[in-house]
Amino acid sequence: MSQNCLRHSSQDINYLIFPKDLRVNAANSEYPPRWEKKCAGDQGLFTSLYTSLAQQLPREPMEWRRTYGRAPKMIHLEANFVQFKEELLPKEGNKALLTFPFLHIYWTDCCDTEAYKSTVKEDMMRWQNSLRAHGSADWVIIVVDTNDTKKKNKPNILPRSSIVDKIRSDFCNKQNDRCVVLSDPLKDSSRSQESWNSLLLKLRTLLLMSFTKNLGRFEDDMRTLREKRTQPGWSFCEYFMVQEELAFVFEMLQQFEDALVQYDELDALFTQYVLNFGAGDTANWLGSFCAPVRSWSGLLLRRPIDMEKRDGIQRGEASLLDLRSYLFSRQCTLLIFLQRPWEVTQRALELLHNCVQELRLLEVSVLEGALDCWVFLSCLEVLHRIEGCCDQAQLAANCSHTVGLWAYATDKLKSLGELCGLVSEKGPTSEDLNRTVDLLAGLGDERPETVNSLQSPYKKLKEALSSVEAFERHYLELSHAAMEMYRAIGRLRSARLVGKSLAEFYMRKGDPEKAETFLQEALKSYVSEGWSLPVTHTRKQIAECQKLLGKTEDYLQTSALLAGDVNLTTEERKHFCQEILTFAGKSEDQAHKVSLSMEVFAQLTRLQFHPAMASVHSGAVLQVELTLRCLMPVSVHIQQVAASIHFDVDHGGTQGRSSGAQRQMNPGTVEFNQGTLSAGPPSSSAIRPPLELDEIQDRSPSDNSLNSTGVVCKNTHLLMRRHDSNSPPNTPNCISPPTVTMKEGAQMLKVQDIKLEPGNNSIVFTAPPGTYTLRQLCATVGHVQFVLPHIYPSVQYNVYSQEPQLTVEPLSDPLLAGLPQKVKFTLLTGHYTVKKGDALQLSNTDTMPILPSTSCTARISNPAAELVGESVLSIQSSEKVTSISLPLTPPYHTLEFQLEVLCIIPSGSERPTNERLTNGEVRHRPLKLCCVCPQMSIDCPWSIYSTLLALTFYIPFKTKHSLLSAGNRKYIQVCVQNVSDVNFTLAEMKLTEKQQAALELQSLNTKAQQLLCSKHSVFCLWEVRWKDDLPSCLQCIFSANFTPLNQDASAFKPFHYQFQLERVTTLYSVRAEILPPAGEQHCRSGFLCGLEVCITRLIEPAEGEVTEESKTDSDGLKTTKLMYEVADSSSNWAVCGKSSGMVSMPMRANATHKVQIEVMPLFAGHLPFPKIKVLKYLPHTAAVAIQPDPDSCVENDSLSLLDKMLDDQADTASIRSRGSIHSVGSGDQQQKGVAMPRLEPFSPGQVFNHSHARQVLVLPATDDHIMEVNAT
Amino acid sequence: MAVCIAVIAKENYPLYIRSVPTQNKLKFHYTVHTSLDVVEEKVSTVGKSLGDQRELYLGLLYPTEDYKVYGYVTNSKVKFVIVVDSSNTSLRDNEIRSMFRKLHNSFTDVMCNPFHNPGDPIQSKAFDGIVSGMMVQTG
Structure with missing residues (x-):
């Protein structure tokens, strides 16, 4: 019992569940905080249960449903168990959440009703009362039921349930869940386990209920408090503590997000107050934050909670930096x-920027440099903290996040260094030292956390400020770190900016060499991206470096660039210009010359030639005018401007023109298209080089004829280059100008001593003879040369010398013979001056007299084709020579005059225009003028050689004649065809016979004058009448006068045409009749009918005829052999039987021979008679004297074949179609020879065919049942 | 409102840059030029993830102690940069956005001018006026 009593005395323990005390835990650095169960009272009972309770309570998560629509969360509840004491219960108005008892537990293992009634119940009542007094409704009674006690007291105790029931009825008014039974907690049985689980579940549920309720109430209170912020007595610090309490609770629940939200809200609230302050709305409590800053020890992020600062805030003594530091350390x-x-x-970077702004806004007085210290320390502290929780690889991968802090720290250290005199060459002054001491004092002592570490921000700063060397070391370290990081993440511009800042540092340290490297790199980037202001600024710094380094050339180059930089003031530009001029004026060291790029000094904007064609003869003056836009701010005296020129060997014809100028629209003026030199924005035109095109001609080497021509682009490699879309545009200003050299020994155009004014200047050179390309341009000022290494596009000029040249060309084309024609003489004098008395001597020819003319004027024009003068020529003709005295003409002028010449038409007969081709066809030549080409020679005063002149004249007419016969009567027809393009009038057409006086030619022409249009013909006809005998040969002359249409009669020129007619007399007449078949009135197609051919000799044989062609028969009669042939060329007739045959003709007048031939008409209608040819048949012996012409020879072949067939009496087909004669056996060509008999045609007038063109009616066959219709 | 407004060509040379006359022009040139780093960074990361549906407004490029630099990139890669004084805290993100939009509209007008050669510096008076309006409104 004693044991029991003991128990009873101590069993009535109740426990509070508290959140863990943060202060203690934080101090113990046992973090993060957890709930904890503390056991007191009945050590025996509770201690035995405590361990498992404390372990198992947080094991299962609980779903925490939250107010205000916040998302539910699963949380693990841990708890502190604290023995109940009256004084631990929260007082009214106590807002502390951390010390708040959330759940009261009454533990009892009472199993004795008596004991319960006597002591336990009372104790419980007391407990309940005190709870009620403090308004706490979160409690639970746990009854522990152990088996061993049950066994011991089995007989006299009530069942356990009864105690529970009693308790429930006594305390748990309708709240049965407030009493829990724990059975056999120390046994390892399923029952015990089950009971444990239900207990834990109950505890968790109740705890969470209480927690939610109390937290909600706390939050409501907090909000209420916040709403009061406009009231006068409200203090931010108080509110801060309240809300931070909430944050702590969330933090303990591992709800870091929620905790962070609390701090962020506080942050925002505070920021808003500061902003309102800036807007004039002052809150009283802000006063404490406006106190002057006395400590700038930087952020402290190593402690979870900086209690020092927290206390300061709690007391309302914190400065703005303290509050911000604390807030950030918690957020961090x-x-x-x-x-x-x-x-x-x-956030750190934002905070630091923000703090600086806020202090400014609140007008808090801060020691100069103190903020720099604070920012520097804070940056490093943040970086250290981050380094502490990340490995190296992570850090490297996230440079982009840290680099801002690095750069910021670098920046701040630099300004600190400048402030404390650590950057200057001389070292800090005493004033600087005092300032340093003040700054260091504000840092306070080093924090205990970092005292032992070697590399704390505090130590760094202190060391850096302690000496110049240490500062340099630290500053360089930071700068390089920042630059490296920027480079690593590709922020090259930022890296270069840091580099530039480093360069400024080096400059102040007096180390221009290192500075220049960084500056050049920065400059490169600004230039390439076309940022003119940074370019100018950086370039100015570079100039300073270069001056210090003694890089004369570079310095002068930079100075030149700066002198022409419009971003600078005129004074600065003048200064830099003066720098160049001063150097140039120094007399020492004559040999040393400095070559600079001309682009920086002056721009070649235009090149002009006078005269514009850039091509003059050697006597004239060719001026080259350059327009130079001087970029200097003041006028500069130039000793010499020289343009080097290059002799062009490979120069085509003598008409050399500037090849550069040929490409231009305006020849003689070349505009140089250059980008603006000052680092202005690159214009789009400067990005791409202009097209450079050239014409190429491919000529055949033999006759210089053009094979092909084309256009080539010479700078495709520049144009076709792929333009990288990201690459910055080309800017003309280079960072370090390429070494420019003037080629030695080149020919120069020079101008001495000129003054270049700012802006456009014009420089005029006079060009020496030759063909030259302009290459380089160089302006010399003392020792300084400004060189333009290439003049682009290339420009060429040509000063040439020319021989005199005489050309004679017809004014009209073609020149017509027989009419006066004008010819133009053009004399290019070249280098020759026509003196007084100079004359052209023309040798006369008979066929082409020069017509004297009274008003022959010569025109003199200068090379630009402007008329200079006119004068009348005097022409003197002697028998042999025509002399033309020339007027005075200066060299390189053109002299022009015209002369009239007449070419006499030769009267001989022309060649026949038709000629037979080998295939037997007659080719009709196109109308072509026959020409005459008289030659004359000209002697010129400038040359000992004569010039041969050949002019081609064309005869305007083509004349043909023909002999026409009608029985014995003869007619002569002359056809005059006008082949020229001019219309003529023909008059007085006459035909005369030279030899036979007895002959009369009677004109049948009606008109005296006849119009003869271009390409038309006129026919004239005469009848030949004779008295005694017609001569076999007639010599005729056709003559007419002609004149171009619409000219007066005096202009008529004669035209003659001679021809000869032979064998004029008619020897035979041929008459043919077609006889219908017997009994028929008309012929019928398909029926044979007769063809009767009657050949009659008309005259007695002449003497010559007898000897040549006849032979004497055996009976003494003179006969001649004729061959006839019936040939139907139009398939109308079929010849039956022999179509040709031989006739022996007596050689006397009226001898007649008749031949009967059977023919059959093949068609019905009016059919023309078949043609009957009569030919001379020459026997074997007779053909000696006559040379056969090739035409008859051809016919001979076929006819000799015919003869053979006749001789052989070969059977031939009864019906032979026409033409088959020629197709049979055409291979026997070898039979021809002199000894063979020959056939010879008669001359046109010798055989007269009466039935020529006669027709006969043929009826269709009667039994035709097939109708043939030919529609053609 | 703004202390410096710049338009930068696709090739990163300035088409237009104007800052308040009271402050050192050069400093802003450096600031704007350096901000191109961040613009490029943002454009490349955003471009990868979103493809065509890119937001033109890039937001705060980077803050310095004295200024906040905001960026905007058109689809043709022309960049707008607005520098705002850090002390001017009343400026909201939305206002910056609308400034950029206005700037973009005006820039588009400039580009529509048939006499304007794209790639040349902007000399339009209308554009100047818009920019002046943004700079004058300083609170």
């Missing part, structure tokens, strides 16, 4: 819990 801690270190760096 939570962010690191949340695995978001990179947000820390980002």
Whole structure:
């Protein structure tokens, strides 16, 4: 019992569940905080249960449903168990959440009703009362039921349930869940386990209920408090503590996100107050934050909670930096819990910027440099903190997040160094030292956390400020780190900016060499991206470096660039210009010359030739005018401007023109298209080089004829280059100008001593003879040369010398013979001056007299084709020579005059225009003028050689004649065809016979004058009448006068045409009749009918005829052999039987021979008679004297074949179609020879065919049942 | 409102840059030029993830102690940069956005001018006026 009593005395323990005390835990650095169960009272009972209770309570998560629509969360509840004491219960108005008892537990293992009634119940009542007094409704009674006690007291105790029931009825008014039974907690049985589980579940549920309720109430209170912020007595610090309490609770629940939200809200609230302050809305409590800053020890992020600062805030003594530092340290801690270190760096940068702004806004007085110290320390502290929680690889990968802090720290250290005199060459002054001491004092002592570490921000700063060397070391370290990081993440511009800042540092340290490297790199980037202002600024710094380094050429080059930089003031530009001029004026060291790029000094904008064609003869003056836009701010005296020129060997014809100028629209003026030199924005035109095109001609080497021509682009490699879309545009200003050299020994155009004014200047050179290309341009000022290495596009000029040249060309084309024609003489004098008395001597020819003319004027024009003068020529003709005295003409002028010449038409007969081709066809030549080409020679005064002149004249007419016969009567027809393009009038057409006086030619022409249009013909006809005998040969002359249409009669020129007619007399007449078949009146197609051919000799044989052609028969009669042939060329007739045959003709008048031939008409209608040819048949012996012409020879072949067939009496087909004669056996050509008999045609007038063109009616066959219709 | 407004060509040379006359022009040139780093960075990362549906407004490029630099990139890669004084805290993100939009509209007008040669510096008076309006409104 004693044991029982003991128990009873101590069993009535109740426990509070508290959140863990943060202060203690934080101090113990046992973090993060957890709930904890503390056991007191009945050590025996509770201690035995405590361990498992404390372990198992947080094991299962609980769903925490939250107010205000916040998302539910699963949380693990841990708890502190604290023995109940009256004084631990929260007083009224106590807002502390951390010390708040959330659940009261009454533990009892009472199993004795008596004991319960006597002591336990009372105790419980007391407990309940005190709870009620403090308004706490969160409690639970746990009845522990152990088996061993049950066994011991089995007989006299009530069942356990009864005690529970009693308790329930006594306390748990309708709240049965407030009493829990724990059975056999120390036994390892399923029952015990089950009971444990239900207990834990109950505890968790109740705890969470209480927690939710109390937290909600706390939050409501907090909000109420916040709403009061406009009331006068409200203090931010108080509110801060309240809301931070909430944050702590969330933090303990591992709800870091929620905790962070609390701090962010506080942050925002505070920021808003500061902004309102800036807007004039002052809150009283802000006063404490406006106190002057006395400590700038930087952020402290190593402690989870900086209690020092927290206390300061609590007391309302914190400065703005303290509050910000504390707030950030808490945010940082939570962010690191949340695995978001990179947000820390980002927020840190914002915080630092913000703090600086806020202090400015609140007008807080801060020691100069103090903020720099604070920012510097804070940056490093943040970086250290981040480094502490990330490995190296992570850090390297996230440079982009930390680099801002690095750069910021670098910046601040630099300004600190400048402030404390650590950057100057001389070292700090005493004033600087005092300032340093003041700054260091504000840092306070080093924090205990970092005292032992070697590399704390505090130590760094202190060391850096302690000496010039240490500062340099630290500053360089930081700068390089920042630059490296910027480079690593591709922020090259930022890296270069840091580099530039470093360069400024080096400059102040007096180390221009290192500075220049960084500056050049920065400059390169600004230039390439076309940022003119930074370019100018950086270039100015570079100039300073170069001056210090003694890089004369570079310095002068930079100075030249700066002198022409419009971003600078005129004074600055003048200064730099003066620098160049001063150097140039120094007399020492004559040999040393400096070559600079001309682009920086002056721009060649235009090149002009006078005269514009850039091509003059050697006597004239060719001027080259250059327009130079001088970029200097003041006028500069130039000793010499020289343009080097290059002799062009490969120069085509003598008409050399500037090849550069040929490409231009305006020849003689070349505009140089250059980008603006000052680092202005690159215009789009400067980006691409202009097209450079050239014409190429491919000529055949033999006759110089053009094979092909084309256009080539010479700078495709520049144009076709792929333009990288990201690459910056080309800017003309180079960072380090390429070495420019003037080629030695080149020919120069020079101008001495000129003054270049700012802006456009014009420089005029006079060009020496020859063909030259302009290559380089050089302006010399003392020792300084400004060189333009290439003049682009290339420009060529040509000063040439020319021989005199005489050309004679017809004014009209073609020249017509027989009419006076004008011919133009053009004399290019070249280098020759026509003196007084100079004359052209023309040798006369008979066929082409020069017509004297009274008004022959010569025109003199200069090379630009302007008329200079006119004068009348005097022409003197002697028998042999025509002399033309020339007027005075200066060299390189053109002299022009015209002369009239007449070419006499030769009267001989022309060649026949038709000629037979080998295939037997007659080719009709196109109308072509026959020409005459008289030659004359000209002697010129400038040459000992004569010039041969050949002019081609064309005869305007083509004349043909023919002999026409009608029985014995003869007619002569002359056809005059006008082949020229001119219309003529023909008059007085006459035909005369030279020899036979007895002959009369009677004109049948009606008109005296006849119009003869171009390409038309006129026919004239005469009848030949004779008295005694017609001569076999007639010599005729056709003559007419002609004149171009619409000219007066005096202009008529004669035209003659001679011809000869032979064998004029008619020897035979041929008459043919077609006889219908017997009994028929008409012929019928398909029926044979007779063809009767009657050949009659008309005259007695002449003497010559007898000897040549006849032979004497045996009976003494003179006969001649004729061959006839019936040939129907139009398939109308079929010849039956022999179509040709031989006739022996007596050689006397009226001898007649008749031949009967059977023919059959093949068609019905009016059919023309078949043609009957009569030919001379020459026997074997007779053909000696006559040379056969090739035409008859051909016919001979076929006819000799015919003869053979006749001789052989070969059977031939009864019906032979026409033409088959020629197709049979055409291979026997070898039979021809002199000894063979020959056939010879008669001359046109010798055989008269009466039935020529007669027709006969043929009826269709009667039994035709097939109608043939030929429609043609 | 703004202390410096710049339009930068696709090739990164300035088409237009104007800052408040009271402050050092050069400093802003450096600031704007350096901000191109961040613009490029943002454009490349955003471009990868979103493809065509890119937001033109890039937001705060980077803050300095004295200024906040905001960026905007048109689809043709022309960049707008607005520099705002850090002390001017009343400026909201939306206002910056609308400034950029206005700037973009005006820039489009400039580009529509048939006499304007794209790639040349902007000399339009209308554009100047818009920019002046943004700079004058300084609170």
